[in-house]
Amino acid sequence: MTLLHLTDLTVTRGQCPVVDHVSLDIAAGECVGLIGPNGAGKTTLMRAALGLLPHTGTSSLAQLPPRARAAQAAWLPQSREIAWPVTVESVVALGRLPHLARGSRLRPQDQAAVDAALERMGLAAYRHRLATELSGGEQARVLIARTLAQGTPLLMADEPIAGLDPAAQISTLQVFADLAGEGHAVLTSLHDLSLAARYCTRLILLHRGRLHADGAPTDVLTPETLAEVFHLRARVHLTEDGPLFQPLGVLS
Amino acid sequence: MKLIFGLLALLVALFTASLCLGSVGITPLKALAALVGTGDRLHVMILQDIRLPRALLAAMVGASLGLSGAAMQGYLRNPLAEPGLIGVSGAAALGAVIALQTGIAALFMLALPLMALLFALVAVCLILLLAGPRGASLTLILAGIAISALAGALTSLVLNLSPNPYAASEIIFWMMGSVADRSMDHVTLALPVMALGWALLATLGRGLDALTLGEDAAQALGLSLRSLRLRLLIGTAAAVGAATAVAGAVGFVGLIVPHLLRRLTAGRPSALLWASTLGGAAMVLAADITVRLVLPTRDLKLGVVMALIGAPLFLHLIFKTRKELP
Numbered sequence: 001m002t003l004l005h006l007t008d009l010t011v012t013r014g015q016c017p018v019v020d021h022v023s024l025d026i027a028a029g030e031c032v033g034l035i036g037p038n039g040a041g042k043t044t045l046m047r048a049a050l051g052l053l054p055h056t057g058t059s060s061l062a063q064l065p066p067r068a069r070a071a072q073a074a075w076l077p078q079s080r081e082i083a084w085p086v087t088v089e090s091v092v093a094l095g096r097l098p099h100l101a102r103g104s105r106l107r108p109q110d111q112a113a114v115d116a117a118l119e120r121m122g123l124a125a126y127r128h129r130l131a132t133e134l135s136g137g138e139q140a141r142v143l144i145a146r147t148l149a150q151g152t153p154l155l156m157a158d159e160p161i162a163g164l165d166p167a168a169q170i171s172t173l174q175v176f177a178d179l180a181g182e183g184h185a186v187l188t189s190l191h192d193l194s195l196a197a198r199y200c201t202r203l204i205l206l207h208r209g210r211l212h213a214d215g216a217p218t219d220v221l222t223p224e225t226l227a228e229v230f231h232l233r234a235r236v237h238l239t240e241d242g243p244l245f246q247p248l249g250v251l252s
Numbered sequence: 253m254k255l256i257f258g259l260l261a262l263l264v265a266l267f268t269a270s271l272c273l274g275s276v277g278i279t280p281l282k283a284l285a286a287l288v289g290t291g292d293r294l295h296v297m298i299l300q301d302i303r304l305p306r307a308l309l310a311a312m313v314g315a316s317l318g319l320s321g322a323a324m325q326g327y328l329r330n331p332l333a334e335p336g337l338i339g340v341s342g343a344a345a346l347g348a349v350i351a352l353q354t355g356i357a358a359l360f361m362l363a364l365p366l367m368a369l370l371f372a373l374v375a376v377c378l379i380l381l382l383a384g385p386r387g388a389s390l391t392l393i394l395a396g397i398a399i400s401a402l403a404g405a406l407t408s409l410v411l412n413l414s415p416n417p418y419a420a421s422e423i424i425f426w427m428m429g430s431v432a433d434r435s436m437d438h439v440t441l442a443l444p445v446m447a448l449g450w451a452l453l454a455t456l457g458r459g460l461d462a463l464t465l466g467e468d469a470a471q472a473l474g475l476s477l478r479s480l481r482l483r484l485l486i487g488t489a490a491a492v493g494a495a496t497a498v499a500g501a502v503g504f505v506g507l508i509v510p511h512l513l514r515r516l517t518a519g520r521p522s523a524l525l526w527a528s529t530l531g532g533a534a535m536v537l538a539a540d541i542t543v544r545l546v547l548p549t550r551d552l553k554l555g556v557v558m559a560l561i562g563a564p565l566f567l568h569l570i571f572k573t574r575k576e577l578p
Binding site: 047050052066067069070071073074075076077079081082083084085086087090091094095097098102103130143146150 | 329457458461462463464465466468469471472473474475476514515518519520521
């Protein structure tokens with residue numbers, strides 16, 4: 001089942017196309033890593049796909065009315081903002097807003113979704129702490145839990161593991177991989193190519209706004225592509241633990 | 253729940269106190285009897301025509317300022333935001349000052365508040381034009397600052413050109429803000445406009461909660477930012493415009509009240525909306541009672557007392573915030 005369908009999605013800033021005629025489909029069961037160097041258009045692509053930016057071309061999500069879209073896709077922006085001193089639990093409960101009628105309280109199934117999200121991100125013990133008093137990495141995990149609580153078929157995350165400690169990075173990506181295994185789909189931008197190679201079922205490589213490569217991690221992370229797009233000399237070893245990506249040096 | 257009952261009890265107590273206190277000593281029981289039209293005819297007149305409108309206006313003005321302050325802070329995600337930020341109160345004051353200066357205010361009793369409301373309406377139209385339909389919060393603030401500055405400059409100009417010291421002092425006294433010597437006509441003029449504002453602002457709770465996570469995340473949660481901004485602007489303009497029209501400029505309420513109540517509402521912007529409504533009403537009632545108790549003979553102005561209460565409270569908040577910082 002297709003959860004996101006983009007056709008010729010284009011976003012221009014002034015004259016310059018930041019995302020240039022990108023077409024792709026994301027189906028249930030996929031954990032898709034969106035990779036590319038800084039400024040490749042990863043964030044812009046995801047925001048336009050959600051309808052948060054003016055664009056040409058079509059995105060199946062952007063065509064939905066706001067409430068229906070919120071039930072279809074959850075979005076974790078790169079900037080981690082928690083404006084007021086609220087408890088971890090109430091931040092996570094904000095993910096249930098699209099499912100609640102105006103002015104109604106959390107129903108048992110909403111509370112269950114909040115509890116499950118807290119549990120998944122290892123935050124059950126933090127439930128009553130003030131989110132604003134946690135460390136940056138902990139806040140990031142709280143915000144990821146918020147998107148999980150939204151319980152949408154598709155989860156889109158912009159650099160979700162930036163600033164997390166190694167264990168939290170791995171367990172977050174494991175959560176994403178598990179979600180895909182349960183029939184959800186995940187689209188996440190990543191800078192860590194080794195983690196992308198290990199946990200994503202598919203990688204989409206953006207280069208200067210264009211879709212440069214799309215496929216299984218071992219097909220996308222070829223020495224030629226890495227040299228051309230990332231200016232990296234690198235190797236991908238196939239091991240019994242999955243593909244291992246090893247950067248060796250920078251090409252001038 | 254505890255908070256709602258606490259604030260309601262406080263409000264009822266202050267409202268009753270406001271009815272029972274004044275230059276003519278009337279015992280609380282007699283005052284309440286006079287309120288419903290029984291007892292001494294002089295007492296009935298004092299209660300129904302002087303004290304009731306005064307207490308009602310204090311509560312209405314406070315509720316409007318508290319509610320719009322909480323809404324504005326929630327929208328801008330900034331605890332320093334206040335309803336005056338969008339320039340509506342400045343514009344309403346300008347309208348009132350022009351009414352005083354030109355003598356329009358003397359034509360009929362509600363001429364002054366009507367002029368103030370008209371100017372508030374013009375200001376909100378200007379802001380909508382300047383900030384644009386897709387306008388971000390920054391353009392809104394800039395438009396508000398521009399309109400506040402213009403209204404302030406024009407108010408100074410009117411004062412500058414005022415023909416005699418009496419006119420100037422009348423204007424200055426009006427600008428200090430007061431709910432004394434108002435009639436039920438002021439209440440009936442302001443109430444429908446304020447009620448429109450309250451109704452619009454009361455719909456913002458869910459959107460403001462979502463905005464805790466920032467504009468992008470809130471939109472992805474199904475919030476229409478455009479509709480939220482429009483309801484915020486028109487709601488604030490109606491509530492604050494009407495408040496300024498009948499009571500003059502009363503500062504600090506919209507800034508301080510949400511600040512004081514934020515912790516008690518667990519930081520949730522939607523809960524802060526109604527809490528600040530009740531809290532704002534209580535605070536202005538208390539300030540208006542203070543005005544009567546401290547210098548009963550000297551016509552102390554409400555806005556002055558509010559600023560005198562507000563500034564130290566604000567200092568206290570600064571020290572509290574400094575302590576919380578590492």
